[in-house]
Amino acid sequence: MTSVQGIDTQGGGETTRRIHELIARQAAQRGQAPGLIDGDGRVLSFAEYLAAIEEMAGLLRDRGVVGGDRVLIVAENCAATALAIFAASALDAIAVPVNARMTGPELSRIVAHCEPRAILFTCHVSPEARAHAEGAGAAQVATATADIAVASGPAGASDPVEAGPGQVAVILYTTGTTGDPKGVMLTHANLLFAGASSARMRAMVPEDRIYGALPLTHVFGLASMLMAGASCGAAVQLETRFAPDRLLAALKDGATVLPAVPQMHALLMKHTASLGLERLEGAKLRYVSSGAAPLDPAWKRKAEAFYGLPLQNGYGMTESTAGVSGTRNAIGDPDISVGPALPGLEIRIDPTASDAEGVGEIHTRGPHVMKGYYRNAQATAQVIDADGWLRTGDLGKIDAEGRLHVVGRCKELIIRSGFNVYPPEVEAALNDHPCVVQAAVIGRARGGNEEVLAFVQCIDPAPDPATLKAHVSERLSSYKRPSKILIVDRLPAAATGKILKHKLLGTFADRLAALDAEEN
Numbered sequence: 257m258t259s260v261q262g263i264d265t266q267g268g269g270e271t272t273r274r275i276h277e278l279i280a281r282q283a284a285q286r287g288q289a290p291g292l293i294d295g296d297g298r299v300l301s302f303a304e305y306l307a308a309i310e311e312m313a314g315l316l317r318d319r320g321v322v323g324g325d326r327v328l329i330v331a332e333n334c335a336a337t338a339l340a341i342f343a344a345s346a347l348d349a350i351a352v353p354v355n356a357r358m359t360g361p362e363l364s365r366i367v368a369h370c371e372p373r374a375i376l377f378t379c380h381v382s383p384e385a386r387a388h389a390e391g392a393g394a395a396q397v398a399t400a401t402a403d404i405a406v407a408s409g410p411a412g413a414s415d416p417v418e419a420g421p422g423q424v425a426v427i428l429y430t431t432g433t434t435g436d437p438k439g440v441m442l443t444h445a446n447l448l449f450a451g452a453s454s455a456r457m458r459a460m461v462p463e464d465r466i467y468g469a470l471p472l473t474h475v476f477g478l479a480s481m482l483m484a485g486a487s488c489g490a491a492v493q494l495e496t497r498f499a500p501d502r503l504l505a506a507l508k509d510g511a512t513v514l515p516a517v518p519q520m521h522a523l524l525m526k527h528t529a530s531l532g533l534e535r536l537e538g539a540k541l542r543y544v545s546s547g548a549a550p551l552d553p554a555w556k557r558k559a560e561a562f563y564g565l566p567l568q569n570g571y572g573m574t575e576s577t578a579g580v581s582g583t584r585n586a587i588g589d590p591d592i593s594v595g596p597a598l599p600g601l602e603i604r605i606d607p608t609a610s611d612a613e614g615v616g617e618i619h620t621r622g623p624h625v626m627k628g629y630y631r632n633a634q635a636t637a638q639v640i641d642a643d644g645w646l647r648t649g650d651l652g653k654i655d656a657e658g659r660l661h662v663v664g665r666c667k668e669l670i671i672r673s674g675f676n677v678y679p680p681e682v683e684a685a686l687n688d689h690p691c692v693v694q695a696a697v698i699g700r701a702r703g704g705n706e707e708v709l710a711f712v713q714c715i716d717p718a719p720d721p722a723t724l725k726a727h728v729s730e731r732l733s734s735y736k737r738p739s740k741i742l743i744v745d746r747l748p749a750a751a752t753g754k755i756l757k758h759k760l761l762g763t764f765a766d767r768l769a770a771l772d773a774e775e776n
Contacts, residue, residue, distance in 0.1 A: 466484065
């Protein structure tokens with residue numbers, strides 16, 4: 257068994273019972289300091305932030321929301337989304353934030369599953385939210401911060417309320433378009449720990465400003481932006497939809513902390529290159545990270561040269577309230593791991609199954625592990641064992657320095673001619689080409705075997721597939737090399753920027769069919 261335990265730390269769960277109390281504490285200590293910056297530029301001091309939360313809580317109370325009720329928030333990033341999450345906490349209710357860009361059927365399945373008492377729609381920043389609100393017959397309600405729409409939900413029975421921080425604060429539904437919804441229950445203790453842990457990892461202080469383009473409906477944005485800012489007293493600057501020109505403007509205007517995903521970095525660098533700039537200049541940025549996708553040496557070198565800062569990496573998932581591990585490297589450090597376990601938690605590689613190189617399923621245990629899947633005890637038991645270990649479904653190994661290396665998803669492992677092929681290794685080889693922005697690699701059953709397919713987004717002028725095949729042939733064993741390489745304009749991605757690999761075959765079905773026909 258390989259196991260690593262971080263140094264114990266306090267996440268705030270012992271002294272703070274509910275997440276909204278973080279804002280109350282900041283309001284008491286630094287009431288006039290900026291706490292939240294909306295996408296339209298409006299700044300809420302922590303005192304105004306708290307008052308707006310209380311107003312939103314009153315709106316929900318008037319709609320009959322009581323402790324244990326679910327409040328569905330159909331949203332994109334804006335002040336109203338943050339206020340609704342904290343307002344639910346103030347009522348001992350459970351916030352269920354979902355991305356407004358979901359389809360109608362996806363949203364209907366979630367409504368049927370969690371049976372919310374009230375449904376909020378951030379219509380003022382999202383045409384998709386407005387369309388959902390119209391379909392639900394929602395009524396417009398003006399608050400001090402925004403015009404939102406509110407509708408009544410099916411209002412299932414209220415869940416039991418726990419006095420301590422073990423009460424469920426938020427339910428996040430994991431990405432998926434078919435089958436039964438799977439709602440991850442995150443407690444106040446989970447979120448308090450995650451926020452404090454993230455703030456400490458970045459050495460954040462009240463003078464910091466966190467750039468917030470990551471969706472608050474996703475655990476990365478919720479924990480590493482909103483909760484981290486509330487924990488340390490830093491301002492969170494929300495961005496409704498990511499755009500590289502707005503990110504560049506925010507960095508020049510004083511944003512100091514940038515949590516992001518690789519696609520955001522790639523688009524920013526592409527945008528600045530179009531302006532004739534090779535690197536970021538005139539910014540106060542001091543911390544930049546990349547998450548939700550593997551990091552490779554070439555990409556890291558590009559990003560660090562552009563920012564003039566070390567690019568930190570980390571690993572986490574919805575079921576672990578985002579953070580499991582993270583790096584604290586100096587600029588130029590060749591380390592491409594996701595770092596050691598964060599203080600206060602443990603990671604290990606499945607003690608019952610790992611290969612000769614020490615690769616196996618990553619397990620983790622600690623105050624970051626979810627309470628379980630909402631109304632699904634069977635699914636919960638499948639991923640959390642009796643000793644509290646969460647089975648992540650990701651493959652990894654731990655090196656001699658205790659750093660975790662993620663090599664892929666259990667279900668994404670490609671077995672080609674009896675050999676294991678880990679997609680991140682192939683993606684890293686492709687990303688090492690100077691014209692490649694990002695790559696996604698998957699396996700496809702073919703003639704009793706699995707073939708390696710690569711989908712690559714490039715800058716103009718794009719190289720042809722033969723050039724990329726020659727490039728990777730110098731870096732990969734023959735069984736790891738892609739059978740087919742498709743140059744694409746854009747890869748299918750979630751609102752977070754995370755590539756949706758399960759959509760690759762469907763999105764590019766016609767082009768794959770044409771390539772198959774050529775072979776035959």
